[in-house]
Amino acid sequence: MNQLLRLSLALYRRLLISYPADLRRDFGSDMLEAFADDLWTARGIGGVLRVWRTTLREVIAIAIPAWLEIPTVAVPLLSAAIVAASQSPLVVMAAHRQILTGNPILADAMIAVGIESAIAAMTSFVAIYRWKRAGLITLRIS
Amino acid sequence: MEKSTPLQPAAFLVLLALSAGDRHGYGIRQDVRKLDPDFELGPATLYTTIQRLLDAGWIDEVSGPESGERRRRYYRISRAGDAALQAELRRMEAMVRKSKSMRLRRAQATS
Numbered sequence: 001m002n003q004l005l006r007l008s009l010a011l012y013r014r015l016l017i018s019y020p021a022d023l024r025r026d027f028g029s030d031m032l033e034a035f036a037d038d039l040w041t042a043r044g045i046g047g048v049l050r051v052w053r054t055t056l057r058e059v060i061a062i063a064i065p066a067w068l069e070i071p072t073v074a075v076p077l078l079s080a081a082i083v084a085a086s087q088s089p090l091v092v093m094a095a096h097r098q099i100l101t102g103n104p105i106l107a108d109a110m111i112a113v114g115i116e117s118a119i120a121a122m123t124s125f126v127a128i129y130r131w132k133r134a135g136l137i138t139l140r141i142s
Numbered sequence: 143m144e145k146s147t148p149l150q151p152a153a154f155l156v157l158l159a160l161s162a163g164d165r166h167g168y169g170i171r172q173d174v175r176k177l178d179p180d181f182e183l184g185p186a187t188l189y190t191t192i193q194r195l196l197d198a199g200w201i202d203e204v205s206g207p208e209s210g211e212r213r214r215r216y217y218r219i220s221r222a223g224d225a226a227l228q229a230e231l232r233r234m235e236a237m238v239r240k241s242k243s244m245r246l247r248r249a250q251a252t253s
Contacts (some may be wrong), residue, residue, distance in 0.1 A: 019186060027189035030167050030215065034185035037168060058186040 004048060005039050012055065018063040072128050076121035083120040087113040149230045152191040155181060157200065157219060157227040164204055166214035167192070192217060200226055 012035045016028055023031075038051045067073050094109035149157070159165055159173035167188060174183045195201040200223030206216035219227070 023186075023190060023193060026193060031185040031189050034167055034171065034188065037171075038185070054182045054184040055186075057182070058184045062186045062190055 004045070008039055008048060008052070009036055015055070015059065018059060018067070020063075020066040072125060072132070075128050076125040079124040080117035080121040084113055084117045087116060148233065149226065150191070151181065152183060152187050153195060153200075154227070154230055155183065156188070156191050156195065157223055157230075160201060160217055160219040161224065161227055164206065164216045164218045166206060166216050168214070170217070195223065199223075 009032075013032060016024055016031065019028075019031075035051070035055070038054075039048065042048045042051050068077070091106070091109050091113060094106045098104060098106045155174045155177055156170055158177060159170045162173065165173065170192075171183055171188060174181060192201070196203065196217075200220055201217045202220050204216050204218045206214055
């Protein structure tokens, strides 16, 4: 059990990096202490799992939205999503053809869409990063 | 944070806990657990809320008693924070009154 608590604490310390920098700077040690308090008062493995459930909910509700406010993350994700959405009719057609003919082309279509999305994400990331470094844009989404 | 808009549940509970006196983070969480045992106030929710309330000037950081190996940070509700809390409590009371009178009217209409 002690090992599980130590592992949980080490994981949470790593997980803190997913929270906004100002929150980490001002309250990182307090958050770690509060998490440790939760762990020590948790009863059994079920209690530890409940602590982690709360923690994961917080990551989804607080950390991920904060990341999505960062343009170097938001813009590439958006680009990838647009490409994936625009190519989705092809995936549907591939699935339909696979059902009709038995020709296994769905996986190929999905891989192709994945590659296109990744290229779109990487391209927009490099563009945003370079523009930011050149001082051509001020990164702020609000 | 606008005074006229409803408070976020976490902000409301933190302000309510601090209305009883200065608290550190752990004390706030203990009070919130007593006020609403079903509300999950995890570390990130608590300190994000504290950060927002500090930024809004609704709570202040105050020096607490020095005890133990690490000095905990204490928080105190400010006058603006207390006004916001009272406004929220009045809003909630008005909602309860209205919902009770609506239920009463419906019960009278069906009987």
